[in-house]
Amino acid sequence: MAGSLLDGKATLITGAGSGIGAATAVVFARHGAKVIVADIDEEAGRRTVAEVEAAGGEAAFVWVDVRRSDAVKDMVDFTVERFGRLDCAVNNAGVDTAGDGRLHEVGEEAWDASITVNLKGVWWCMKHELARMVQQGSGSIVNVASVAGLVGIEAPFVSAYVAAKHGVVGLTKAAALEYATSGIRVNAVCPGAVRTQMVDDLIAQGIMTLEQTAAYHPVGRYANPPEIGEAIAWLSSDAASFVTGLPMAVDGAMTAR
Numbered sequence: 001m002a003g004s005l006l007d008g009k010a011t012l013i014t015g016a017g018s019g020i021g022a023a024t025a026v027v028f029a030r031h032g033a034k035v036i037v038a039d040i041d042e043e044a045g046r047r048t049v050a051e052v053e054a055a056g057g058e059a060a061f062v063w064v065d066v067r068r069s070d071a072v073k074d075m076v077d078f079t080v081e082r083f084g085r086l087d088c089a090v091n092n093a094g095v096d097t098a099g100d101g102r103l104h105e106v107g108e109e110a111w112d113a114s115i116t117v118n119l120k121g122v123w124w125c126m127k128h129e130l131a132r133m134v135q136q137g138s139g140s141i142v143n144v145a146s147v148a149g150l151v152g153i154e155a156p157f158v159s160a161y162v163a164a165k166h167g168v169v170g171l172t173k174a175a176a177l178e179y180a181t182s183g184i185r186v187n188a189v190c191p192g193a194v195r196t197q198m199v200d201d202l203i204a205q206g207i208m209t210l211e212q213t214a215a216y217h218p219v220g221r222y223a224n225p226p227e228i229g230e231a232i233a234w235l236s237s238d239a240a241s242f243v244t245g246l247p248m249a250v251d252g253a254m255t256a257r
């Protein structure tokens with residue numbers, strides 16, 4: 001896949017076992033990147049590796065729990081051992097914590113479950129990725145935040161998720177400034193609703209309906225995972241060389257209102 005947007009880029013994607021992460025792995029491979037598929041779910045991760053290979057790309061699986069510093073460090077080391085460097089990191093692993101009630105009804109356990117994966121997990125990943133990228137003097141990080149990182153979402157009740165995703169946008173901006181002269185760009189994508197397992201689970205739990213999901217977006221539909229992957233691919237590529245510190249809405253105009 002020579003001559004492509006991400007030709008030969010050594011890429012690491014967390015949460016690449018399903019949904020947005022899996023689609024992004026395939027999109028990156030189609031654009032010429034070599035991909036490390038990292039996930040807590042080994043079976044799902046290996047399925048993504050097979051999908052990338054079926055699309056003619058190069059990929060390998062590494063197990064990670066983004067809540068654990070040692071596992072995250074091993075993931076970065078694995079990428080460097082395998083590809084010799086880390087050009088692009090996509091911090092996408094996340095959990096949905098909708099439906100816990102309004103803020104005064106949310107328990108400490110539910111709060112911690114969201115913050116530990118959705119915010120602290122991204123921080124662990126950035127910490128270990130940046131250590132490597134500083135050594136190289138180059139790199140790109142794209143964090144997968146959400147429209148919930150830009151605005152509040154009143155229903156389904158997701159205050160902890162909104163707080164975590166705003167935190168991811170904050171970390172993105174802070175790091176973009178701290179590493180601006182180190183050859184490292186740090187951006188975020190903020191998707192609207194995307195048809196993935198996460199959304200299917202919310203529908204199955206009766207927390208929202210597909211029609212509601214589509215109606216949230218002025219374009220009248222939810223996103224498909226590769227549409228998010230393409231935005232991440234462009235932000236990660238040298239084509240976006242002057243773009244850093246950007247939380248980019250990919251939301252069918254949802255936050256334009």
Ligand SMILES: NC(=O)c1ccc[n+]([C@@H]2O[C@H](COP(=O)([O-])OP(=O)(O)OC[C@H]3O[C@@H](n4cnc5c(N)ncnc54)[C@H](O)[C@@H]3O)[C@@H](O)[C@H]2O)c1
Pocket residue numbers: 014015016017018019020021038039040041044064065066067092093094095096117121144145146147190191192193194195196197198199
């Ligand atoms: N689906 C949406 O509508 C939507 C919208 C905006 C943002 N997002 C964000 O996009 C990202 C991906 O969501 P998705 O919809 O593809 O979800 P998904 O549930 O389909 O995929 C999430 C992946 O992350 C993995 N994961 C979960 N906890 C992990 C951990 N501790 N360590 C490593 N991997 C872990 C899961 O095994 C899974 O493969 C999340 O950060 C989510 O918050 C999703």
